[in-house]
Amino acid sequence: MKKKKRFEWGYLLLLPGLGYIGFFVVMSAGIMIAQSFGMYNAITGETAFTLEGWQGVFSKSFVDALGFTLRTSVLSALISIAVTYPLALLLQKSKARKWLLPLIKIPYFVPGLVGSFLIVNLIDYHGLLNEVLMLLHIISEPLRLRNDANGIAVIAIHVWKNVPFMMIIMFSAIEGIRQDVKDCARNLGANSLQVLWHITIPLTVSSALVSVILTFIRTFNDYAISSTAGPMHPMSLANLMKTTAYSYNDWITAGCIGVLMTIVTVIFMVLYTVLGKYLQNGGGK
Amino acid sequence: MKNKQAAKSRRSLTKKLLAFLIPACIGLIFLAWIVVPMGMAVLWSLVNPDYPWSYPQMFPSNLSLYHWDHVFRYTDILGAIKNSLIVAAMTTIGCSVLALPTAYAIGRRKLIGGEAFKIAMLLPMAMPGMAMAIFLGRLFAQWGLSNSYTGVAMAHILCTMPLMLRILTVSFESVPQDIVDAASNLGASPWARFKEVYVPMIIPGLIAGCIFTFIGSMEEFNLSFIIGAPAIQTVPTILYSYLGYNFLRTNASVVTLVMMVPNIIVLMVTERFIKTEYLGAALGKM
Known part of the structure; x- marks a missing residue:
């Protein structure tokens, strides 16, 4: 009897946290899915089942937006890890890390839009980057890097913002390697490059993957940065969804775009979860 | 030689x-x-x-x-900072109050399906921010929660909850069972066990969780934009208007610099308390 009572208490305690999350996520996902089938209309309030939205969702602007969003988010995630990994390894060895580490965290703590403005300043038509390149005679005419169709500005901002975030994860992963494992390898005659290649990298590569996936999810779903520094066409998916809903009042298509974005995000969250499990079980050792 | x-x-x-x-x-x-x-x-x-x-x-x-004077005289950036701080404080309190019992249950009680609950914590992360904002915004509009502090804070609690829950669960899990057992052997009541054993050991995690929640709320854009604006302008939404439809580089510079101040102060004040391991442990592993 006593055991049963305790058992029930435990589940009740889940309610404030998980119940809250569950309720609101299920509600908003439910509205989104219902909306994509034309039910529970935002404007007229009428409910009529229709497949109209799903038939028309793969329009040119959607396909362009999908391509743009995938390209910028994949590139941002890959460039970020390419910057972070060596920097974290260097920083871990350096004595300067005590005061560099808190400073490098600044971009993680300031709003993404601050980064958006700061970076746009640098790479604008007559921004610092173009001026310096002109001064060095590398280019003869300023490059158009902001609001450009390739989304270079968007990628630059995401990298600026996400490197510190990755740095926090990677740094704790590198710090987490026990010193005796490295000492052991050194005793067995490995030089520092071999230690790096055979110990540090294998033990931290799954953390790197985790941070790449998290960064990808963040940038894939980004609205603010790509709508301020990105091109008008193609838009990012989040921007397209919001514009479709609020500017074109086409809530059915917006619902469809939302469902598709959620599916992509869920797939990557599952990947992240599986990898996280592998990490916890001491994968790679 | x-x-x-x-x-x-x-x-x-x-x-x-x-x-x-x-x-x-x-x-x-x-x-x-x-x-x-x-x-x-x-x-x-x-x-x-x-x-x-x-x-x-x-x-x-x-x-x-000139521009500093102009911006402070004609725009409400201090109001936006105030709104952000109010919402962030409400979010942090609400989030920790809601997360503590759940994290305790998942971290200490041997519940059937504990692993599944740990994954369920991540649900808000599996939904794109803008999609959540738009469709949650419709629900909130119906309930009359749009354009209010409560509405924005409730939405922020939703998106900061995963990290808070993860950090607190890890903290609860790492309390050694021996100490809890020792306390009960010495006759500690459940309340005394909670106060003397759990509280001191989860305080660092709770502080870290609160800091990440506070910062997360301060820089959250999508939900504040759809649910709060235009009545509740927070730091990111007012910045957005300065970078979007009324872009003036000089004024935007002033606004950007001012808007960085609260977050950097939080970072400087709390730097000692934030063990980066918490974020690593909470996000890097399951």
Whole structure:
């Protein structure tokens, strides 16, 4: 009897946290899915089942937006890890890390839009980057890097913002390697490059993957940065969804775009979860 | 012998060179990362409107505080900072109150399906921010929660909950069972066990969780934009308006610099308490 009572208490305690999350996520996902089938209309309030939205969702602007969003988010995630990994390894060895580490965290703590403005300043038509390149005679005419169709500005901002975030994860992963494992390898005659290649990298590569996936999810779903520094066409998916809903009042298509974005995000969250499990079980050792 | 010494001195020379080069490299990267962008913003904010800063000049020819004065006089950026702080405080309190019992249950009670609950914590992360904002916004509009502190804070609690729950669960899990058992053997009541054993041991995690929640709420854009704006302007939404439809580089510089202040203060004050391991442990592992 006593055991049963305790058992029930435990589940009740889940309610404030998980119940809250569950309720609101299920509600908003439910509205989104219902909306994509034309039910529970935002404007007229009428409910009529229709497949109209799903038939028309793969329009040119959607396909362009999908391509743009995938390209910028994949590139941002890959460039970020390419910057972070060596920097974290260097920083871990350096004595300067005590005061560099808190400073490098600044971009993680300031709003993404601050980064958006700061970076746009640098790479604008007559921004610092173009001026310096002109001064060095590398280019003869300023490059158009902001609001450009390739989304270079968007990628630059995401990298600026996400490197510190990755740095926090990677740094704790590198710090987490026990010193005796490295000492052991050194005793067995490995030089520092071999230690790096055979110990540090294998033990931290799954953390790197985790941070790449998290960064990808963040940038894939980004609205603010790509709508301020990105091109008008193609838009990012989040921007397209919001514009479709609020500017074109086409809530059915917006619902469809939302469902598709959620599916992509869920797939990557599952990947992240599986990898996280592998990490916890001491994968790679 | 001589050869050996030469090799040794060569090695120590490379070592010295490396010891100099590595911090220098990091310093340079850091300079490009933080100092240059911020310096540019400071310069732009100080441009005197009577002496425009245009193409061939590397630096503005005349500096003034005109734009600072203008922005503070005609826009409500201090109001936006106030709104952000109020919402962030409400979010942090609400989130920790809601997360504590759940994290305790998942971390300490041997519940059937504990692993599944740990994954369920991540649900809000599996939904794109904008999609959540738009469709949750419709629900909130119906309930009359739009354009209110409560509505924005409730939405923020939703998106900051995963990290808080993860950090607290890890904290609860890492309380050694021996100590809890010892306390009960010595006759501690459940309340005394909670107060004397759990509380001191989860406080660091709770502080870290609160800091990440506070920061997360301060920089959340999508939900504040859809649910709060235009009545509740927070730091990110007012910045958005300055970068979007009324973009004026000089004024935007002032707003950007001012908007950075609260977050950087939080970072500086709390730096000692934030063990980066918490974020690593909460996000890097399951």
